[in-house]
Amino acid sequence: MLNAQRSTESGAGRYGEKEYAGFWYEMQQDNEQGLYKIYHDLYDNFYHYGISVVLDKGMVKEAINDIFVDIWRKRHQLGMPESIQAYLFISFKRKLYKLLTKSQKGTVLADNQLFPEPEEQPYETMLIRQETDSLVKEKLEKMLELLTTRQKEFIRMRFYEDLSIEEIAIKTAATPRTIYNTIHNALVRIREVYTDASFIALLLLLIDLEN
Amino acid sequence: MDLQQYKAEDFILNDSFVRYCLRSNDADVQFWEDWLERYPHKQEEAIKAREWLFRLGLRITPEEKEAEFGKLKAAISVADTPVKKFSWRKIVRIAAAALLPLAAATWWFTARQPAAPAVATESYTLFKAGDSLRRQVMLADGSLVILNAHSTLKVPASYNQQKRNLVLEGEALFEVAKADNKPFVVSSGNLQVQALGTAFKLRAYYYDKQAAVTLVEGRVRVAQETAVAELQPGEQLITGKAHARFVKNKFDEERENAWRSGRLVFHNASPDEIAATLTYWYGVNVKVITRKNKPIRFNGVFNNKSLHEVLAAVCFVNGLESVTKNDTLWVQPISK
CATH class of the missing domain: 1.10.1740 (Rna Polymerase Sigma Factor; Chain: A)
Known part of the structure; x- marks a missing residue:
């Protein structure tokens, strides 16, 4: 969908x-x-x-x-x-x-299914796993724990599901102003993690280029 | 809230800005491109916001996608040769050079700004390859352009509507997508090359006195002033930049294929050969000077490396340094 x-x-x-x-x-x-x-x-x-x-x-x-x-x-x-x-x-x-x-060679997969459908993962897991650097992963994981369920839910709806703030308001019965402020506060936390992340990504790339 | 006070958090919460980043609405794209051009000091936060948007949305950025497409093309080009397990890792490394995220993000903001309407009222999108690295551009009709270093391609807003007209300064290879009713024409000064379903290369740097059209496959028609010629694959046409003086000859296909694959090889190269190769490869005028009693021979292989990296290697091995003076890059003994 x-x-x-x-x-x-x-x-x-x-x-x-x-x-x-x-x-x-x-x-x-x-x-x-x-x-x-x-x-x-x-x-x-x-x-x-x-x-x-x-x-x-x-x-x-x-x-x-x-x-x-x-x-x-x-x-x-x-x-x-x-x-x-x-x-x-x-x-x-x-x-x-x-x-x-x-x-995942080590893990045993159920072999009674001909072609098992891969399962969709929760948003937080996806966010963390898309990062390639372990330090950033760790920081992101900690940061996500600090965010409230509501903050995470709004962020997912706005940026991943691409719903507008008005659409989120209808779905969750919160006012647009509340949604806006909730996301804004969460982003201030995210800034700390992602600013580092892009710096590390650049650094890794430079090292890679030198080799 | 005043746009001037915006930080990344505010940009990303602005719906119009989001539509601009995703390029889903032309009016928003136009507005933010103009705005960021007017207020360049806001670009840093805007770039941040854009990056967060792609991460939080688990989307792939256009730059990453372009890099992936480059890998696919490379793989397709060798796919028809006998089957051998293909390694992506190798290509990952090559493509990484094109992926410096900051550079890419900055480019995204600078390169897409429409050029000032120079002659006609039509607006253009300007694609610029940097001073030392080539880049690939995919056009709206699926045609692919490998833009050599130091080159600029102007794509009119009306491209692919009825016509496919492009303006080139510098050098580029064109792989033209088939569309029988839409002629594909590249012009540079008074020289025009029309593709008839094909891959060809046009070289017309401002410092060159001559221009060259190289035909890899298919057929092209070249027109300049009153002269017209058609080329067959393997043929190259050289002409004056100011006036038509057509001379046809065969070109070095091996060298051309090497250029296409991005693999630069020096085998026991003399100073003159080094200069000629770098000039050909990166589209800058290069002169190499050495001390009389110190002959130079250079060996090396570079895969999609920037001019700076190649120069650094050449200079380091031979105790030379490079200096730019009046449009020419001088490679000379280190001055004391």
Whole structure:
């Protein structure tokens, strides 16, 4: 649901199946531009879904690129799927699941399901897990504990679910002014963590470049 | 609340600002671009707000996405060669250079500001590749441009409506998406190159007396003053920048492919070769001077490295330093 809601607002997924069929055909004629158009159109939706179930940003990005490279490799063997979007989405889910099992080799996965659906994770977990630096993770975790349930809920609704403050007001029966102030207070705390975070990210990158 | 008093917390709670960051409403984009141009001292907090917005929304930033797309392209370009397990890690490292978050964020604010309407009333989006690194630009129709260092691409607001006209200063490679009824034309001064479904490169730096059109695949039509020529793949056309003097020849495909892949190789290179290569690669005029009794040979491989990094290596190994004087980069013995 969330996906559909956000995709319309951010302008992603602007093409329909008819255009997709055209792009797919272009791709099968060895024109990679067709593939690229599909990629740009689906990327945000895929990323959004991926990050909600898998938690690791790097893994999600890798999975998305992987399926597009796979499809390019197999383009001459593949037919025209009935629904290209559905076909790609299922491929993407499978890829995520594969990467996930590979990364948790130690843990035993229930093998009585043919293809278990990855579960959507709570917002806080996602926030923490998207950070790559362990120090930032720790700080963020502590900071989130300091925030009230209400603060976290409003932040999630405003920025993750992309609801307007008025929409949140209708849903939660709080006044827009209260919602505004609650988020504002929370952001002051978030500032401390994120300001450090971007500094560390930059530092890590510089170190990486030097090597 | 007065916009002048805004901190990041206030920016992010402003709905219009959020729509600007997500580029979901043109009027908001226009408003904030103008506003931030007028009040540059507010950019720091605005950049922060934008970063928080992407993090809290668990969204991928446009810069990250562009980097991912670069990796995909690189992978696709080798995907047709015999199957070998492809390593993303390698590409991650290469792409990291393009990802300096602050640089990227700053670029986002500066590079997208529309240029002042110079000739016509039409507004342009200006894409600028920095002084030492190239960048990729994906256009609205899916065409891809690799903009070489030191180059500027002007994209009119009406691009891809009926026509696809671009203006280039410097050098760029164009991979043109097919659209039969919308001609794709790049101009630089009085020189015009029209693509007929294709990948081509146009070089016309302001300091070069000549301009060059290099055709990688497909077909192009080149027009300047009254002269017109068509190129076949593998052909290069050289002409005067001010006036048409068409000369066709074959170009060095190996060198061209190396440029495309971003891999710069020096093999036992002499000072002249170093200068010529750097000039070709980064679009700056380079002169290398050495002491008479100290011959130089340089070896090295650079993957998507900036001019500064390459220069640092060349200078360090040979005891040289680099100085910029009058549009020319002089690489010379360290003065005492």
